[in-house]
Amino acid sequence: MLTRFKQIRPKIWAALTFISILIAPYFGLAETLSINAAQEKTILILVLAAVLWVTEWLPLFVVSFVILALELTWLFPSLTQLGINVSEEIFFAPFFSNIILLFLGGFVLSSIMQKASLDARFAHFILRVTKG
Incomplete structure (x- = not known):
């Protein structure tokens, strides 16, 4: 039983990190760090990617597509709200x-x-x- 828990412990931490990162923008992390929303979301994507890479909760190629999806759904709207003119192509360029x-x-x-x-x-x- 203990060895089974040791095997799934990294997956539990990865799942908890994933959930906490998804809800973190709603707790005002940007105001406490004095950064804008786009910078906050970039940090959260970075932390999530690092946790998923280290724990190998998802295959590495899936993690890269999770990063791409989060950049397009989180980061892109935040950049356009800040008035930064950027296209979606900049997110697809490293992949293609x-x-x-x-x-x-x-x-x-x-x-x-x-x-x-x-x-x-x-x-x-x-x-x-x-x-x-």
Whole structure:
């Protein structure tokens, strides 16, 4: 029983942190730290991401999409209320830049090649051709 609790304890902390961060903007954290609402929400997103990364409560790729969703639903309206002219593209840019898509395409191709055993076939072919 104790080992089971030790296994789920990080998940409990992550869930509590997630819930507390979702309700934190309603408790006036910005006034006590003398920061604006956009800065407060950025700090909360950062803390949530750090807790989710450390506890691995969610897979890492899911955490990145949670961050993107929170930026679009929380941060973007706060920035427009402050009069900062920003587009949604700035939030999507880290996820869909040309380099990231190049890496993702390479990872997908290598995964497919490994599942189809093409990597071993290519290695055997190269060794046969080079007489290695």
